[in-house]
Amino acid sequence: MSESPALTITLAMMRQSLYSAVVSDALDGLGYKQQSPRLxxxxxxxxxxxxGRCKxxxxVDMAHVDPRPYELELQAVDDCQPDDVLIAAAGxxxxxxxxxxxxTTAALNRGCVGAVIDGAIRDVSKIREIGFPVFARTTCVYDSFNRQRVVDVDVPVEIDGVAFHPGDLVFADxxxxxxxxxxVENEAIRRAWDKVHAENVVRDSIRGGLKAAEAFAKYGVL
Structure with missing residues (x-):
C-alpha cells in the first residue's frame, strides 16, 4: 500500500474520496473501535x-414555560463557522x-455544512429543497418551544455512548x-486515504479477473 505522509489532505479532498466506512476502518486500526453510534x-x-467539524x-426535555426560548440554540447557529456540522445531542x-x-437557513448562511440530530427533525421537504444534509433518528411535527431546549454549547457531548468534541471531524453518509x-485525526485520515486508493487498485484487479482471495493475498486490502 502506498503512503502519503507529506500530503495535506483537505476537507475538499476528503469529500471527494473518503466515506464513513473507510474512515471507520482506519480508526479500528488505531484502536478506536467505537466511533460510530450504533443507533x-x-x-x-x-x-x-x-x-465537517463538530459544533x-x-x-434536554422540558415541561415548563421557557423563560428564554430558543436562546442557546440560536446562539449556537449564529456562532457557526464555515465547514461546521451542528451536532445536537438530545438523548x-x-x-x-x-x-x-x-x-437550516440560518446555519447555512454562516457556512455550516450539515447537522447530526440525535432526536427528531421537521420541515424535511423544505430542507431537502435547500440541499442541506441532515441526519436524525426520525421526524416530529411539534415545535421545540416549551418541549426541548439547548442547555450548553461547544462542550463534549455523547450520542449512543460515542463522544463528540467541538472541532472533531465527523463523516456521515x-x-x-x-x-x-x-x-488521531492526521493518522486516521492518512490511513483512510491510503486504503481507499489501494481499494481502487484491488477493485480494478478483481474486475480484470483476479479472484477475491488472490487479491487479498496480494494487496492485503478488503
Whole structure:
C-alpha cells in the first residue's frame, strides 16, 4: 500500500474520496473501535457524504414555560463557522422536531455544512429543497418551544455512548456517522486515504479477473 505522509489532505479532498466506512476502518486500526453510534441516524434530506467539524449542542426535555426560548440554540447557529456540522445531542428524544427549515437557513448562511440530530427533525421537504444534509433518528411535527431546549454549547457531548468534541471531524453518509478524535485525526485520515486508493487498485484487479482471495493475498486490502 502506498503512503502519503507529506500530503495535506483537505476537507475538499476528503469529500471527494473518503466515506464513513473507510474512515471507520482506519480508526479500528488505531484502536478506536467505537466511533460510530450504533443507533440509526438516517440521512433525511440528501444521500451525499457530509464532512465537517463538530459544533456541539446539548439538549434536554422540558415541561415548563421557557423563560428564554430558543436562546442557546440560536446562539449556537449564529456562532457557526464555515465547514461546521451542528451536532445536537438530545438523548434520542422525539418530544419535538428540534431542527427545521429556519435553523437550516440560518446555519447555512454562516457556512455550516450539515447537522447530526440525535432526536427528531421537521420541515424535511423544505430542507431537502435547500440541499442541506441532515441526519436524525426520525421526524416530529411539534415545535421545540416549551418541549426541548439547548442547555450548553461547544462542550463534549455523547450520542449512543460515542463522544463528540467541538472541532472533531465527523463523516456521515448512508452507512452511518463516524467521528474522528482530534488526537488521531492526521493518522486516521492518512490511513483512510491510503486504503481507499489501494481499494481502487484491488477493485480494478478483481474486475480484470483476479479472484477475491488472490487479491487479498496480494494487496492485503478488503
Amino acid at each position: 440509526s441516524l438516517k440521512p433525511f434530506t440528501t444521500s451525499e457524504l457530509l464532512v 456541539t449542542t446539548l439538549w 434520542g428524544s422525539v418530544r419535538s422536531g428540534i431542527w427545521g427549515e429556519l435553523l 448512508e452507512d452511518g456517522v463516524v467521528v474522528v478524535p482530534q488526537a
